[in-house]
Amino acid sequence: MSKYNFKEIEKKWSQRWAEEPVNPSGTDKPKYYCLDMFPYPSGNGLHVGHWRGYVLSDVVSRYKLLQGYEILHPMGWDAFGLPAENYAIKTGTHPAVSTEESIKNIKRQVNDIAALYDWDKEVNTTDPSFYKWTQWIFVKMFKEGLAYEKEMPLNWCPSCKCVLANEEATNGVCDRCGSVVTKKNLRQWMLRITKYADRLLNDLEGLDWPEKVKKMQSDWIGKSYGAEIDFPVEGTEEKIKVYTTRPDTLYGATFMVLSPEHPLALKITTADNKEAMEQYIFDASTKSNVDRMTDKSKTGVFTGSYGINPLNGAKTPIWVSDYVLADYGTGAIMCVPAHDERDFDFAKKFDIPIIQVISKDGKEQELTEAYTQPGIMINSGEFNGMNSEEAKKKVPDYMEEKGFGKKTVNFKLRDWVFSRQRYWGEPIPLVHCEKCGTVAVPEDQLPVLLPEVESYKPTDNGESPLAAIDEWVNTTCPECGGPAKRETNTMPQWAGSSWYFLRYCDNHNDKELASKEALKKWMPVDLYVGGIEHAVLHLLYARFYTKFLYDIGVVDFEEPFTRLFNQGMICKKSSKDGKLYKMSKSMGNVVSPDETVDAYGCDSLRMYELFIGPPELDSEWDDNGIDGIFRYLNKVWKFVDEYKDKIIEPTAETEFARNKLISVITQRLEALTLNTVISGFMEYTNAIIANSKKLNGVDKKTLDDLAVLLSPFAPHIAEEIWEVLGHNESVFKQKWPEYDESKLVVNTVKVAVQINGKVKVTIEIAKDEPKESALEKAKQALGDRLKGDIVKEIYVPGRIVNIVAK
RNA sequence: GCGGACGUGGCGGAAUUGGUAGACGCGCCGGACUUAGAAUCCGGUUCUUCGGAGUGCGGGUUCAAGUCCCGCCGUCCGCACCA
Numbered sequence: 001m002s003k004y005n006f007k008e009i010e011k012k013w014s015q016r017w018a019e020e021p022v023n024p025s026g027t028d029k030p031k032y033y034c035l036d037m038f039p040y041p042s043g044n045g046l047h048v049g050h051w052r053g054y055v056l057s058d059v060v061s062r063y064k065l066l067q068g069y070e071i072l073h074p075m076g077w078d079a080f081g082l083p084a085e086n087y088a089i090k091t092g093t094h095p096a097v098s099t100e101e102s103i104k105n106i107k108r109q110v111n112d113i114a115a116l117y118d119w120d121k122e123v124n125t126t127d128p129s130f131y132k133w134t135q136w137i138f139v140k141m142f143k144e145g146l147a148y149e150k151e152m153p154l155n156w157c158p159s160c161k162c163v164l165a166n167e168e169a170t171n172g173v174c175d176r177c178g179s180v181v182t183k184k185n186l187r188q189w190m191l192r193i194t195k196y197a198d199r200l201l202n203d204l205e206g207l208d209w210p211e212k213v214k215k216m217q218s219d220w221i222g223k224s225y226g227a228e229i230d231f232p233v234e235g236t237e238e239k240i241k242v243y244t245t246r247p248d249t250l251y252g253a254t255f256m257v258l259s260p261e262h263p264l265a266l267k268i269t270t271a272d273n274k275e276a277m278e279q280y281i282f283d284a285s286t287k288s289n290v291d292r293m294t295d296k297s298k299t300g301v302f303t304g305s306y307g308i309n310p311l312n313g314a315k316t317p318i319w320v321s322d323y324v325l326a327d328y329g330t331g332a333i334m335c336v337p338a339h340d341e342r343d344f345d346f347a348k349k350f351d352i353p354i355i356q357v358i359s360k361d362g363k364e365q366e367l368t369e370a371y372t373q374p375g376i377m378i379n380s381g382e383f384n385g386m387n388s389e390e391a392k393k394k395v396p397d398y399m400e401e402k403g404f405g406k407k408t409v410n411f412k413l414r415d416w417v418f419s420r421q422r423y424w425g426e427p428i429p430l431v432h433c434e435k436c437g438t439v440a441v442p443e444d445q446l447p448v449l450l451p452e453v454e455s456y457k458p459t460d461n462g463e464s465p466l467a468a469i470d471e472w473v474n475t476t477c478p479e480c481g482g483p484a485k486r487e488t489n490t491m492p493q494w495a496g497s498s499w500y501f502l503r504y505c506d507n508h509n510d511k512e513l514a515s516k517e518a519l520k521k522w523m524p525v526d527l528y529v530g531g532i533e534h535a536v537l538h539l540l541y542a543r544f545y546t547k548f549l550y551d552i553g554v555v556d557f558e559e560p561f562t563r564l565f566n567q568g569m570i571c572k573k574s575s576k577d578g579k580l581y582k583m584s585k586s587m588g589n590v591v592s593p594d595e596t597v598d599a600y601g602c603d604s605l606r607m608y609e610l611f612i613g614p615p616e617l618d619s620e621w622d623d624n625g626i627d628g629i630f631r632y633l634n635k636v637w638k639f640v641d642e643y644k645d646k647i648i649e650p651t652a653e654t655e656f657a658r659n660k661l662i663s664v665i666t667q668r669l670e671a672l673t674l675n676t677v678i679s680g681f682m683e684y685t686n687a688i689i690a691n692s693k694k695l696n697g698v699d700k701k702t703l704d705d706l707a708v709l710l711s712p713f714a715p716h717i718a719e720e721i722w723e724v725l726g727h728n729e730s731v732f733k734q735k736w737p738e739y740d741e742s743k744l745v746v747n748t749v750k751v752a753v754q755i756n757g758k759v760k761v762t763i764e765i766a767k768d769e770p771k772e773s774a775l776e777k778a779k780q781a782l783g784d785r786l787k788g789d790i791v792k793e794i795y796v797p798g799r800i801v802n803i804v805a806k
Numbered sequence: 807g808c809g810g811a812c813g814u815g816g817c818g819g820a821a822u823u824g825g826u827a828g829a830c831g832c833g834c835c836g837g838a839c840u841u842a843g844a845a846u847c848c849g850g851u852u853c854u855u856c857g858g859a860g861u862g863c864g865g866g867u868u869c870a871a872g873u874c875c876c877g878c879c880g881u882c883c884g885c886a887c888c889a
Binding site for chain 1: 807809810811812817818819820825826829830831832833846868869870871882883884885886887888889
């Protein structure tokens, strides 16, 4: 008897597939585009956690292949970024060199997965033939007025020495390195993503994405409906525009607050408050995001001026406080302490009057905290007695009529800070000319190549290392031919990944980013698999890019990713403190796929990656867990070896087992409950083996179908078994087996018999046993355990008998 | 603070969506084979005082609840003064 020699089998088939790909391109079959989020080619290589998503997407790809689709399942490298650059600073190695080495190593590891990747379709964001088009898209955005330069206080990471987009600085820390982000006033390139806010929000609805991700995006976009209202400043010509979502509370406004950055903050401050105000504004400007967020105690300084409430003429003191954000709404608010928690805190601290204007029952109460619920309007002149939800609509109408304000919409989403002060990124293809201003590099001169530099070190003054290369910086203006200087900032890491999925469709094209036909054939992506960490960043940017390319007629769809799947992480107990962490070098809990493949083979690792737990949840790596899979594959191997020459005609029971296996695997695979697919394999191959023992043989169809069903999961052993069964053509040229529902019908079923809902015995009866006789048999089986008067009898055919007795 | 998800044996996890809780696997226990071990195979494995009890805790709806409702407790995730 031959042994399951996985090393030999896997070597044999990986060579065979390299010679003759099982997924030929250019067919007229329907398409299926299954995409992995492409990795950053880190020098650390892959661990078994990285495999998880790649195995999942490959299983789906191979399943679709067997269902008759032509598959696009590509892989590439998101290779710009800081680790290679930091390594260059330390060692002097050019990032391009270390990146290439990392790619070579990771590619070797990725090949171990035995995914369907067609390396002819590979993309690399740092390849000039790729970033030419990254720059081209930027030029298009620039020409459409979507890219603009602006000086403003920005998130600055003191460790990366680089500005960060809002999305990269959540919780006030740098997304990449965890350093506390500070503010720095800098002139930077911005992308007008806010122009797309409504579309980015509305189009979420039609996507087959995890609800969690959709919610994170819609929260990030943060649309709110409200009103802008003008408060004249008493004794001046100035007006302060405030934004509020609670116009119904306008009668309760007892003070106003400007953000420290508000242009009027100092201007309307009276002489005796000036010094304190200057100090406060200065302190606020040096406060980090983290401090501003974690310390929620209210501080502020009175300007000495008053605003006039346009609705009732009330005089409201104007304060300056850092709890009001400069870049949201108008940077100024009207404050209603009775109905807003933050305003309540502030009013209590600075002893400002609190006027209740909404009440639960229409009566005024002693408020110990802000009342934020809807209710009945009080103390509100002509609006008294009205429901506050109605007043929310009526007050803005009234204000509009009187010319005091208007209804508006606001978003939390900010424009995208797009320039970075680092070396290893795409140069922004712009030229600054004294005569012509800022000019885009003509499209036929792209790409603007990244030049060689002497030092990769970032500077503290917010300048890119590129700024030091005079011969590169100094150029001629493409418009007037006069002297000009190149833009020295580079693009953020996200630029290439915002459109790379388009390039896979037609990666050798040097005329366009991809041809219309290729895009039409493959896009949009049918299934996109990757980690939840990109819920907002990459996925939001990619959607924005796609919508822009749609608007300029490059693509004919508005959403790039039809279905999204976020796989969970694989964790392992740390050797340091015994607690569960995601795999990382620093926690000492990394399991290398190289060693695992060496010990158990690729097929076992692939199946264990799926078996480890529900694919969308984090799972714990168990060093012994893979043994169970390895035993299973050995068992299958032995079974085929033993029975391949003992072929019998199918019987009702072999047909039942075969059809059951097909139905279970297919249904669970469709639902992507892949952990239960594997347990389904174990359960029903056991049934098949038991049958075969009993009948001393197996029918041919069962063996064949088992090989085909197994092939997306354990491609090598499936292919080998398929050959052993006497077939010449690859198993991947076969059709996914279909099951016959009628073969799954059983005549007798085991039914639980309950007394008062507690199971006492089980009986075997006909599937469609009539109620009368089912109850009769149930009572018989219960015998004298059934006591008291029968109150009710329930019979669910095929399921349960329940007798209620008192 | 606000929002969301989750809580099932020693462990990872199943449960046809209200119908026999613990599938499948790990681990463990026993047996076979073996000089012995490894591997393999077979059997057992929620607890139990053998009456029963049991899906974080307490209530509720129902003939029937892991599943639905209400209230707690705990864990994880997202957002974080967005007016």
